[in-house]
Amino acid sequence: MNNVVCRIVLLVCLSMIPFVGYATANLEVNTPAIVNLKQSMQSRHGELAPYYVSGAVGLTYDGLIAIRDANSIPLAKRQLVNSFVAAENQDRSALYREIARANSHPEWEKDIRVTFSQRWINLAKPGWWYQTANSTWARK
């Protein structure tokens, strides 16, 4: 009898382990604010992509983007590209902040930014430029 009870209790304990894991498995990234930011960045990407390829714009080590080589942008377009970069950086910063907030941990913002900065660079296409930790530019 005692043995049976012990087995049942053990079974209950073991069956709870997946629930403990579940809480760590996912971050909340589907709030309206985050979805809006994603859409805004996605529609801007079409405008920015040629400049990633040409090396005019690169990915910074802190999870943003920056003008790397302004001279490669035709003068007439420079202002426009500048405004895209500024808008993109605003969205990116807001995205990191919103993900932290959506998960009830505003203090995670910095960690989320660090994670994103690594992943942007990791998923960047060959030929795109990115900034290394010592602020120098490298080509993927």
Next chain:
Amino acid sequence: MRKILVTIGLLVFVNILPACVTINIYFPAAAAEKAADKIIEEVWQLESEEE
């Protein structure tokens, strides 16, 4: 038998409770990486099979 049950119950409680608290304090790096990849793939319209 009752004593054993109570002991085991207490043990479970003591073990599970801090685990829940811990999850909420430490930054879930793996989950963040997964979430970041998903968002980046959407924003850059990459194929998720690529990586």
